[in-house]
Amino acid sequence: xxxxxxxxxxxxxxxxxxxxxxxxxxxxxxxxxxxxxxxxxxxxxxxxxxxxxxxxxxxxxxxxxxxxxxxxxxxxxxxxxxxxxxxxxxxxxxxxxxxxxxxxxxxxxxxxxxxxxxxxxxxxxxxxxxxxxxxxxxxxxxxxxxxxxxxxxxxxxxxxxxxxxxxxxxxxxxxxxxxxxxxxxxxxxxxxxxxxxxxxxxxxxxxxxxxxxxxxxxxxxxxxxxxxxxxxxxxxxxxxxxxxxxxxxxxxxxxxxxxxxxxxxxxxxxxxxxxxxxxxxxxxxxxxxxxxxxxxxxxxxxxxxxxxxxxxxxxxxxxxxxxxxxxxxxxxxxxxxxxxxxxxxxxxxxxxxxxxxxxxxxxxxxxxxxxxxxxxxxxx
Ligand SMILES: Cc1ncc(COP(=O)(O)O)c(C=O)c1O
Numbered sequence: 423x424x425x426x427x428x429x430x431x432x433x434x435x436x437x438x439x440x441x442x443x444x445x446x447x448x449x450x451x452x453x454x455x456x457x458x459x460x461x462x463x464x465x466x467x468x469x470x471x472x473x474x475x476x477x478x479x480x481x482x483x484x485x486x487x488x489x490x491x492x493x494x495x496x497x498x499x500x501x502x503x504x505x506x507x508x509x510x511x512x513x514x515x516x517x518x519x520x521x522x523x524x525x526x527x528x529x530x531x532x533x534x535x536x537x538x539x540x541x542x543x544x545x546x547x548x549x550x551x552x553x554x555x556x557x558x559x560x561x562x563x564x565x566x567x568x569x570x571x572x573x574x575x576x577x578x579x580x581x582x583x584x585x586x587x588x589x590x591x592x593x594x595x596x597x598x599x600x601x602x603x604x605x606x607x608x609x610x611x612x613x614x615x616x617x618x619x620x621x622x623x624x625x626x627x628x629x630x631x632x633x634x635x636x637x638x639x640x641x642x643x644x645x646x647x648x649x650x651x652x653x654x655x656x657x658x659x660x661x662x663x664x665x666x667x668x669x670x671x672x673x674x675x676x677x678x679x680x681x682x683x684x685x686x687x688x689x690x691x692x693x694x695x696x697x698x699x700x701x702x703x704x705x706x707x708x709x710x711x712x713x714x715x716x717x718x719x720x721x722x723x724x725x726x727x728x729x730x731x732x733x734x735x736x737x738x739x740x741x742x743x744x745x746x747x748x749x750x751x752x753x754x755x756x757x758x759x760x761x762x763x764x765x766x767x768x769x770x771x772x773x774x775x776x777x778x779x780x781x782x783x784x785x786x787x788x789x790x791x792x793x794x795x796x797x798x799x800x801x802x
Contacts, residue, residue: 434489482666493608496641505624507659508638515650516598519545526553526572531759575605578754578778589617610710627745631672684713687781693790722775731800744780
């Protein structure tokens, strides 16, 4: 890879698609492509033409797959209609009916729900175990196990996964490894370089970066991405051209957004640590030497009323997503982790006092002032 990360983040569009030499990639807002005659159309099926019908592929969705693959240093990438669609396509690319997945127990609630409930309809079983404990993974490996699945930085408690450790177990037992790299972003972790087979992103988050698109991306080897693409096409999990275009536009500023957001998050985490009304601050310290991501979670101390805290915020809004340029807060217990069984939530530490903060690009002192003011006002 000769070009650096920042250069690759703005130069990923395939030049031959740039009709009329427009500076940016046009939006191919079309459901299909036209042909001069039947022989010309045949060329698509013979692999000589790239596009026939947008569900099968489109220059804008291809751009997104290519852009993220380049940043992750993966051979290939494919866009999907959401992060969940990318997860499903990745799983179905490597797991068949009758086979088994071992997944980390501290996953995003939507992924937990898909794995715990929906995959059973495909004849796929899942064991959820603590990935902090290697023996739990080893003890769960069965004859039909094919995949280890985890998040590089977990949602919402921001545990940094030992991806190398997970990969080394997978290699020993001939399993695939799939990593959700949404929270870390390719700037702070590149799981493919650590040996993972597949990496997914909810591009709805930092890849898009502006909270105006729902999208997913899956990257990995050419062979696995081709298999996943077949699932995306057959199951109709494709992304629309405009959404892909928006995500690509967002991708171009990923470095500068993430650097600023991660710096703000670090400063906020330090301020919260010295706030006596906060009993615990979750902020990674070991993700990368470039930064530790832009998510901070905090446990409000006893005697601080959560409802009053949320009501006391003035310009920081309560939004059940993350990763935009604006700082937002959410309440995992009643949103992202609502469907996770109570017992597991208790075990993980997803409590009634837990608040998840997605730190934006504002002035850091404004974020701290607003946050601390709301916490103090919520003191009973
Ligand atoms: C870590 C993680 N992975 C996957 C998803 C699912 O992404 P999407 O909402 O784009 O389907 C989310 C959504 O919040 C998430 O936080």
